[in-house]
Amino acid sequence: MNEHSDADAARALIACLDLTNLNDDCTEADIAALCKRAETPQGRVAAICIWPRFVALARSLAAPELRIATVVNFPHGSDDPERTAKDAAAALSDGADEIDMVIDYRRLADTPGHVERQVRTVKQAVGPKLLKAILETGELATPDLIAQAAQEALAGGADFLKTSTGKTARHASLEAATIMLQAIAAHGGTVGLKASGGIRSFEDARSYRDLVEEFCGTGWAGPEHFRIGASAVLGDFLAVAGGTARATHKATY
Template identity: 60%
Template sequence: MRDRADDARRLIACLDLTNLNETCTPADIDALVKRAQTPEGDVAAICIWPRFVAQARAILPETIHLATVVNFPAGGEDVEATVRETKQAVADGADEIDLVIAYRRVAADPAFVEAQVRAVKAAAGSARLKAILETGELTDPDLILSASEAALRGGADFLKTSTGKVPVSATPEAARILLQVIANGGGAVGFKPSGGIKTYEDAKLYRDMAEEVCGAGWPTPDRFRLGASGVLTDLLAVAGGDGRGGETSGY
């Protein structure tokens, strides 16, 4: 059984520390970059709006990935606009692209989603592509399954549950569907639950589920990410053996 403090450090190393607040400022980005370099080790990545990518790239250590969002949060159908957005983000220094798929098209036309992901993957080049499925809006397990399979056929490097901008974000039920699709495909694609992850226990639940479905040792930072901002305070408290932080606001 893992030591709790060490376990919390492992989870910190899998965190995509996020600021996608509408009121985010350049000063907030500077603060996020500093916060990402914690006393208990660096987070895996920061995830920010595209307009801040160049600023963050200039000050972010190379050991921390730089993720941004495209087609976010609405999940629209203008593929050409999303391709342009992706190319600009990569040019500005992003090395991970979190794409909101056109999730409203999944029921009637999953081939559209597959083609959308494929086009954005091509535009992303060597950048890692995470497909955000917005599982809380799909609701039907069959639709979540269809979205997952379409994203994988399109070449997504990660399946991600949510934007964190709708009432229902990551849930264990949706997470298990995504993980089973990943496992059935050989386990090479990563998994990112996002939104609503507030505590060490929340983070551990998803990490343990990933290990259960995909195998012992599978959830490394290359294959498992946590999309959150509020959870870091609690993870640091557990890692440091201090009183629990219990931060509850934010992504």
Template identity: 60%
Template sequence: MTDADMQARARQLIACLDLTNLNDDCTEADVAALCERAATPEGPVAAICIWPQFVAFARERLAPAIRIATVVNFPAGGEDLDATLAETRVAVADGAEEIDLVIAYRKIPADPDFVENQVRQVKAVCRTARLKTILETGEIGDPDAIRVACQAALDGGADFLKTSTGKVAENATPVSARLLLGAIADSGRDVGFKPAGGIKTFEDANGYLELAEAICGPGWATPERFRLGASSVLGDLLAVAGGKPRAGGAAGY
């Protein structure tokens, strides 16, 4: 890949980024800074992903072209459906345009119908908001069980399959990405894919994009179908896009 190709690809990846702050100590000041970072010199990110209590605050400060995503049933992936539905209703009313739901992944594979119903009911209260289902693939572990989780989410009407919360020991991996992308391709549905957690560098991010297009087809990985859940990777993407020295370094979420 030439320098010019890398710069163009980095801009493409920025446009697919869900710039995230789900730190336990996140404050309104942190969210305000995130809103500013999201409108980058190389173009806006796709969305910011924040805690539900900050959605209304961010809506007043975020550039209109950038979506607001928030999380529900997060990070535990519990089984209290009524609480999750109430949380989703408030988030949508506050201005969330995308809902990232942690499915009750501990019910997989013994009771996938529970998860399918959970996804279906949350989808119904999302109204026009997109529903991204977080499968927590690192905790499920077994590939066959991950496939069951994918099918339950798809049958419930999920708009995206997302690997992970970023809050456990194993988050997005190429192995889990292949399983989710394979399920999407096999379904024939217009469903997106979001790897999250552990995406540190341009190379990490680009690897997921290339994998998505290898499985789902060239040109598939647009912001409508492909997102990256990360925070500190933006610095590396901006350096590559601008042809500047790369600091490298650690990633958070």
């Protein structure tokens, strides 16, 4: 890919970025800084993704056009579905636009159908707002379990499938994303994909975008259907888009 198309690709990836701060020590000052970073010289990111306790603050600080995503049932995935639904509804009331929920991935093997019911319960609370189901694919031991997780989340009404929380040792992988995209295609091809965790560079992110377009067609990987969940990678995107020197990014989320 030539320099010009690299810059264009980097700008397109910025528009698909869920700029994320889910650090345990996140502060109000960090949220204010995140809202500012979201408005980049190369365009606005797709959304910021933050803890629920900061949603109301972010909504008061961010540009009206900036989408705010938050997490529920995070990161363990084992809360009661009704509680998760209430947490999602509360976050939406505070001003969230999108909900990223962790499925109860530990129960996939021994309780078929539980994840489908779990996602459906939360989707009923979320309504027309965007619901991303986090499968935590790095913790699923086999491709069959990844496929089952994807299929149950889709059957429950998820609007996006997301790879990972970024809180475990194993994060996103192209192999897992391929299985998820196969499930999305079998479900009608309208649900989005979010890759998150361990994405450290422009090249990492572009690999996921290219995979999505291989399955779904050129131009499909816009923010309506494709997201990258990351934080420090924004600096690399901006460097590629602006043709400036690139640093080495080591953040995992």
